Amino acid sequence: MKNFVPILLLFTFSIFVFTPTDFYSKNLIDKTEVSQKEHLAEHNVFENPPPAYIVTPFIVLLLMIATGPLFYRHFWEHNYPKVSIALGSITVFYYLFVLNDPLSLLHTLEEYISFIALLTSLFVASGGILIKIDRKSTPIANVILLLFGAVISNFIGTTGASMLLIRPYIRMNRNRIKPYHIIFFIFIVSNIGGGLTPIGDPPLFLGFLKGIDFFWVVTHIWYIWLLTIIIVLTIFYLFDVNNYKSRAYSHDKAYTGRIEIRGKKNFIYLLIIIISVFIDPAVLNFVPSLHPFPFGIREIIMFSVAFISYKRADKEALKGNEFDFEPIKEVAFLFVGIFATMIPALQLVAYQTHKYGEKLTADIFYWGTGILSSILDNAPTYLNFLSAAMGKFGLNIENFQHVKEFETQDPIYLMAISVAAVFFGAMTYIGNGPNFMVKSISESSGIKLPSFFGYVVKYSFPILIPVFTVIWLLFFYGRD
Amino acid sequence: MSTVKEALEKKRNGIYYNNRVILPFKCEFLKIIFEDKIITDFSSSNPEVEIIEHDNFTDIYFKRYKDIQHEFSEYENIKLIICEKSEDIFDFSKHIKILLYIEDEHLIRIELPEENQIIID
Numbered sequence: 390m391k392n393f394v395p396i397l398l399l400f401t402f403s404i405f406v407f408t409p410t411d412f413y414s415k416n417l418i419d420k421t422e423v424s425q426k427e428h429l430a431e432h433n434v435f436e437n438p439p440p441a442y443i444v445t446p447f448i449v450l451l452l453m454i455a456t457g458p459l460f461y462r463h464f465w466e467h468n469y470p471k472v473s474i475a476l477g478s479i480t481v482f483y484y485l486f487v488l489n490d491p492l493s494l495l496h497t498l499e500e501y502i503s504f505i506a507l508l509t510s511l512f513v514a515s516g517g518i519l520i521k522i523d524r525k526s527t528p529i530a531n532v533i534l535l536l537f538g539a540v541i542s543n544f545i546g547t548t549g550a551s552m553l554l555i556r557p558y559i560r561m562n563r564n565r566i567k568p569y570h571i572i573f574f575i576f577i578v579s580n581i582g583g584g585l586t587p588i589g590d591p592p593l594f595l596g597f598l599k600g601i602d603f604f605w606v607v608t609h610i611w612y613i614w615l616l617t618i619i620i621v622l623t624i625f626y627l628f629d630v631n632n633y634k635s636r637a638y639s640h641d642k643a644y645t646g647r648i649e650i651r652g653k654k655n656f657i658y659l660l661i662i663i664i665s666v667f668i669d670p671a672v673l674n675f676v677p678s679l680h681p682f683p684f685g686i687r688e689i690i691m692f693s694v695a696f697i698s699y700k701r702a703d704k705e706a707l708k709g710n711e712f713d714f715e716p717i718k719e720v721a722f723l724f725v726g727i728f729a730t731m732i733p734a735l736q737l738v739a740y741q742t743h744k745y746g747e748k749l750t751a752d753i754f755y756w757g758t759g760i761l762s763s764i765l766d767n768a769p770t771y772l773n774f775l776s777a778a779m780g781k782f783g784l785n786i787e788n789f790q791h792v793k794e795f796e797t798q799d800p801i802y803l804m805a806i807s808v809a810a811v812f813f814g815a816m817t818y819i820g821n822g823p824n825f826m827v828k829s830i831s832e833s834s835g836i837k838l839p840s841f842f843g844y845v846v847k848y849s850f851p852i853l854i855p856v857f858t859v860i861w862l863l864f865f866y867g868r869d
Numbered sequence: 870m871s872t873v874k875e876a877l878e879k880k881r882n883g884i885y886y887n888n889r890v891i892l893p894f895k896c897e898f899l900k901i902i903f904e905d906k907i908i909t910d911f912s913s914s915n916p917e918v919e920i921i922e923h924d925n926f927t928d929i930y931f932k933r934y935k936d937i938q939h940e941f942s943e944y945e946n947i948k949l950i951i952c953e954k955s956e957d958i959f960d961f962s963k964h965i966k967i968l969l970y971i972e973d974e975h976l977i978r979i980e981l982p983e984e985n986q987i988i989i990d
Contacts, residue, residue, distance in 0.1 A: 463933045521985050559987050566989055709985040713942045715904070832905035835948065835989035 438740035439733040443483055446476040447730035451764060454723060454819055455841040469719075473726030480730045493732050498683045500769065501728040504591060505721050506684070507666070508548050508822050510691035510698075512717045514658040515545070515552035517702030519651040519709040525644050526562040528629035532622050534558055535574065539582030539618055543607075545659050547583035547590055551823040554578060555830050556710055565636055568838050571831045572848045573625040579823040580815035581621065584614045584808065588666055590821070592762075592771030592810040598671045599775070600792035601803070609804050613864055617812065620856050652706035658698040665690040711833065716826040724822070727766060735769050742777030750869035751805045754778055755861055759809035763816035763849075771810035778802035805865050812857060816849045817841065871895075871925065873953055873965055876979065883969060883977030887936045890929040890947070890969065890977060895922055897958050902948035902988065903931060904940060941971045946980075948988045964990060 453472060457465030465472075484490045524530050534554065542550035555574060562570055583589030585607045587597035593606055668687045670678045679685050702712075738761065742749065749757075758774045776786040782799060784791035796803055814821035818828055818841055828838055839847055871881065876894040883892045898920060901908040908917050921928040931937055941947070947969040956963040966988040970978040982988055 519985060556985075556987065559989075560985060563987060563989060707944050709983065710944070711946065711986070712944045715942075715945075829905050832907065833902065833945075834987040835900065835902045835907055835950075837907055 438737055439488065441737065443480065443733045444730075444737065446479045447727075447734050450476045450726050450730050451819070459840045459842070470722040473722050477726040477729030480732060484732065493736070494729075495683060497728050497732055497769075500595075501725060502684045502688055504724065504728075504766075504768065504822070506688040506691040507546065507591070507594075507662070508720060509717050510662045510695040511546050511549040511659070512552055512826065513695040514655050514662060514698045515549045516710050516712045517652045517655040517658075517698055517706050518553055519703070519706035520553065520557040521647075521649040521651075522557045522561050523645045523647045523649075524561060526565060528626050528633050531558075531562065531570070531629055532626055534561070535577045535622060535625065536618065538574070538578030542578055542582035543585040543589040545663065546588055547579050547821065548823045548826070549659060549662075550582065551575075551579045551827050555827050556834075559831065559834055559836070565632060566836055567632060568836065569625075569628050569632075569848070571827060571836060571838055572844065573621070573628070575824050575827050576621055576815045576848075576853065577618065577625070579827055580821050581614070581617055581812050584610060584617075584811040588663060590811045590814070591766075591768040593807060594666065595768050595772055596775065596803075596807065598669060599772070599786055600789040601796050602793075605796050605803075606807055609800055610808060613804070613808055613860060616863075617856060617860055620859070621852070624852055624856075651709070652703035655698055655702065655706075658694050661694050662691055665694070716829045719829065720822050720825055723819075723825070724766070727819070731765050731769070734765060735773055738770070739773045739776065742774060743780055746777050746780045749777060749781065750867075751801050751865045752861065752867070752869075754802055755805040755809045755865045757809075758806045759813035759816075759857065762810045762813040763820050767810040767814045767821065771806055774806045774810075775803065778806060801865070801868050805868075808860065808864075809857075812853075812860075815853060817845055872955070873951060873967070877967070877981060881979065883979055884975045885937060885971065885977055886975060888931045888934045890931070890937070892927045892929065892969075892977075892979075893925075895927050895954055896951040896965075897954060898949070898951055899958075899964060900948075900950040900990070901929070904945070938971055946970045948982075950988065950990055961990065966990075 450473065453465070453469075457469065481494060484494050522534075534557075538550050538554045538558075541553075545553070551574075555571075555578075558570070558574060559566060580590075584593070587594040587601075587603055587606065593601075596606075597603055665687050667673060668676050668690065669685060670676045676686060742757075754774055754777075758770060761770045772786070778799075779786050779791060779795050781802075782795065784795050786792065814824070818824045832838055838844070871879075871894045873894045873896050876892075881893040883890060885891065898911050899909070901918060903917075906917070908915075911918065911920055913919070917931070917933060919928075919930040919932060921930070934940065937947075949967050949969065951965050951967065952958045952963055953965070966982055968980045968982055968986065968988075970980065972978055
């Protein structure tokens with residue numbers, strides 16, 4: 390696998406290198422011009438969307454992610470980096486040399502680097518913390534742990550919370566663990582939980598960078614979040630009570646009730662990562678931009694913290710967590726392909742939402758954002774639907790004041806988009822970055838989890854879709 | 870022939886060459902966890918592994934791999950759930966969980982899991 394890392398770096402930076410030099414020189418001279426170019430590119434997409442057939446690599450990649458581990462596992466395990474990069478290269482080549490549109494690629498590269506910097510740093514820093522919980526795995530104890538995970542995912546991100554808690558959760562349930570334990574963990578801690586703050590989930594973070602107030606989400610969504618968490622936890626509780634009662638356990642083990650933590654210093658690293666989230670020229674005026682480079686000071690801090698926290702980590706904590714870079718490598722390789730190949734898919738979504746913006750209601754924004762967030766990355770999906778919703782009122786997402794106006798005047802659309810983008814990430818293993826990591830860690834502990842389709846058919850459809858339908862009926866149905 | 874218990878007490882190492890793992894004991898295999906792959910089929914038609922017993926040791930061939938050395942980091946391991954030949958395989962309390970750490974110079978370090986290391990039976 391390590392042989393592929395240079396290929397990944399080569400691939401990502403080739404986008405940077407192949408971008409025409411005059412684009413950078415203009416960028417360096419005048420940032421306003423970039424903004425105008427962005428608008429121009431946006432209008433070009435609205436007037437001349439990419440042809441539908443260029444979405445083929447994206448569809449092929451999604452199908453292979455879904456079917457690879459199921460039907461041709463060995464090939465997939467050894468070749469998914471090549472497949473992901475090869476399919477991504479088709480789209481990159483098309484945008485560079487056919488559409489002559491390096492701007493879309495560069496924006497995507499920036500988003501990818503931000504995405505992977507945040508995930509990597511949270512993954513590595515939380516991987517050096519070992520939590521031991523010596524408590525009996527009663528259904529109530531599990532509910533409390535999942536609720537705790539949902540709350541802290543708003544402070545350390547769904548990735549950080551997932552990495553921190555998945556192993557103690559498995560350890561606590563080691564005598565009676567079933568696939569549903571992990572699936573509900575993905576639902577609650579890796580996705581829905583992170584719906585209250587911009588740190589919780591990447592789409593909300595992108596909204597924050599565009600100008601949405603940091604506390605807007607929690608003040609407008611907390612009751613939807615709370616109701617959803619209560620419903621999903623109640624369903625989990627019913628599952629767990631059933632499992633708990635139906636199995637014969639040896640109840641003679643004495644539990645101390647203690648919670649022991651190793652690698653506490655890594656909480657400082659986590660704090661640095663969280664603070665660095667705000668180190669962005671769009672948030673703090675004094676932060677210098679590193680344009681034309683496709684990353685900023687924030688990403689440099691995050692990668693540095695990842696490196697330092699790994700080098701200085703408590704070895705016993707790493708051993709207890711069986712720390713390995715494989716899960717983050719898997720995410721890095723798969724998502725470089727996903728980010729590249731989904732550019733035309735997102736542009737077609739932008740085109741359609743712009744074209745039919747007038748007719749779009751909160752219902753459509755909710756389900757549209759949700760369904761697409763299940764299989765596309767939820768961050769750019771969120772931005773496209775936000776752009777379309779603002780377009781309904783003649784507002785521009787690139788204008789900070791317009792965003793402020795939109796969040797106060799028409800909150801229902803932003804609520805629908807925010808809720809759907811975060812919650813529906815739980816629908817598939819690829820809906821959100823931590824889902825795959827939790828799956829990988831659980832399987833390496835010996836827990837057999839359902840396939841891609843098994844997850845959707847056995848759990849997402851029967852559990853999440855009814856819950857999300859209730860949320861839609863209560864809060865968004867007929868609201869426009 | 871060494872039992873699992875004797876091998877653990879004497880802290881005997883295993884060895885590996887490419888995809889061949891050689892364990893210094895004989896046992897009944899119940900589950901092998903190789904990365905995130907859970908192997909429970911030890912029949913001759915299984916495309917994942919082949920187990921060959923010798924008088925004093927046991928071979929495991931991971932048939933999907935050319936060389937297992939690069940598959941594991943410093944903190945990762947191959948997990949085995951096994952049972953002594955002489956013990957009752959139907960008694961879960963007799964099942965033994967062991968970890969195989971891939972080291973340099975063809976060595977495999979064999980350890981019992983620590984309290985916080987997870988292997989689900």
